[in-house]
Amino acid sequence: MKAAIIGAGSLGQSIAKGLLKNKVVSSLYLTKRNTNSIADFNAYDEVVLTSDNEEAVKNSDILIFAVQPRHLEQILKNLKPLLNENHVIITVITGFSIEKIEAIIGVDRFIIRSMPNTAAAVGQSMTCLSPNTKGKEKIALAKTIFNSLGQSLEIPEDQLQAATVICASGIAFWMRLIRATTQGAIQLGFEADEAHKLAMQTCFGAASLLKESGNHPEAEIDRVTTPGGCTIEGLNEMEHQGLSSSLIKGINKSFDKINQIKN
Ligand SMILES: NC(=O)C1=CN([C@@H]2O[C@H](COP(=O)(O)OP(=O)(O)OC[C@H]3O[C@@H](n4cnc5c(N)ncnc54)[C@H](OP(=O)(O)O)[C@@H]3O)[C@@H](O)[C@H]2O)C=CC1
């Protein structure tokens, strides 16, 4: 599989690390205007760093566009003459619709919009995928790529904005919850590094329990909450202070914002 990541910034590098770690690609072009900042990738034999997007497109079958939304239109216009019928075009770009992409490069292209998250770097992304009509033929290929970076789910394009909030922004939301737990643990007397480790592994354990048992979160909560004990005391106080409500409201605010952003 010959791939290129056009715009190897924060997310593009996360995807690159996952693809390289799992040896998914035989060659990987990484492009950005200033390639000095990603010189570490030269350590991989499969990687070519370049600021020449045309070179990357000519030498790749799968093109993953990871630039900022405002840059995509011009980049696609520049590359259009080089696109052939075999190229699979995958974007990870927030809010840039399939309709807009098709208006620039044509409907007769394999186009797949994707929404991964930065956990792709460690093989734990949750990636949502929406193909155009022709792109449906390549959805299995896109799943192969993104399943190597975690898990993937095909969804209708009109759910991609919501998926962005839950999965891409969601990384930040979970980080803040882990950070807050760490702060609580420090207040209870743990060193910062110990507190961080306790919070992280407990979060990982909670998610793993749900994944492996298939249980509902409340079933697992029931197993921890001793009647009259400390867990239910803490949990109820968190809910009195608005834990679930603040998360749900935050998710909705984020969704309102993503729907206001115009590219
Ligand atoms: N960060 C995240 O978790 C997520 C981000 N996204 C989406 O992914 C996209 C990228 O986000 P993010 O990685 O955070 O952004 P970054 O700004 O970190 O990365 C974009 C990169 O594009 C490069 N670039 C700009 N112009 C060109 C060009 N003409 N040719 C080649 N490369 C170019 C820039 O490097 P240089 O200036 O050196 O050219 C930059 O490194 C966005 O559209 C965002 O909406 C989606 C999901 C999650």
Ligand SMILES: O=C(O)[C@@H]1CCC=N1
């Ligand atoms: O914060 C943002 O707007 C982008 C989209 C999801 C992650 N980063």
